[in-house]
Amino acid sequence: LRPGEWLSKKTGPLYAVLSRRIEKGIEQGLLLPGHSLPAEREIAELAELSRVTVRKAIQELVKKGVVEQRQGSGSFVREPASKVEQSLSHLTSFTEDMLARGLKTSSNWLEREIRHPSPDEILTLGLSASGHVACLHRLREANGQPMALERAVLPVDILPDPEEVKSSLYDILERNGNRPVRAVQKISAVNLEAPQAELLGVTPGIAGLSIQRISYLQSGRAIEYTKSLYRGDTYDFVAEMSFPR
Ligand code: GLP
Structure with missing residues (x-):
């Protein structure tokens, strides 16, 4: 944390530079999950920065979910969330996948x-341009x-009122007798760019799917053409394979 090269190469406000520096230390394993961060005062002395700046940097890490604060005992490196596994052979919905792991889903509508x-979309869903x-x-x-x-796209005769989808799209499709029975899924590796990473609460550039x-x-x-970006650090896709006999 001593102010050296990392501080002289700074871009952006000091608290953001310090917060990135601490995050890097965590990524490099210098600070381990579950361990406490040095006290605010100690960081301020080491980094030769004000305590206000240090506090702001820590708040930034709390917001990102990298660090958690425990009342009266300080700040700790958060244990990484265990990964969610999604089977590649079952045509399930996000809600069903999460429910199967006891996780409650919510959606932020963009x-x-x-x-x-x-x-x-015209080509994929077999529509006409005026549709x-x-x-x-x-x-x-x-x-x-x-x-x-x-981002899910469906022909309007399949989903006439998108407002009808409150939480699960597949629930609505099922209720209307249009639950898909087969799907083709393509998965590729990407680096999450800044706007998407920000929405997903991760550092820009990290791996995604x-x-x-x-x-x-x-x-x-x-009936459904969906493009998704998953966080690479919380998701595993698992395929069950058998030897054809
Ligand atoms: C997964 C699939 C999407 C599908 C969605 C439906 O996330 N990748 O293609 O649209 O599930 O999920 P839900 O029924 O929870 O809205």
């Missing part, structure tokens, strides 16, 4: 609208922790 489909789609853009959370950013799901009704009609 967008919910009816609009014309993009050329990509309409329902678009649901959500930040999905489990027990209050952001997990994924998801970009997932694209196209799901189909029994009839073979494609």
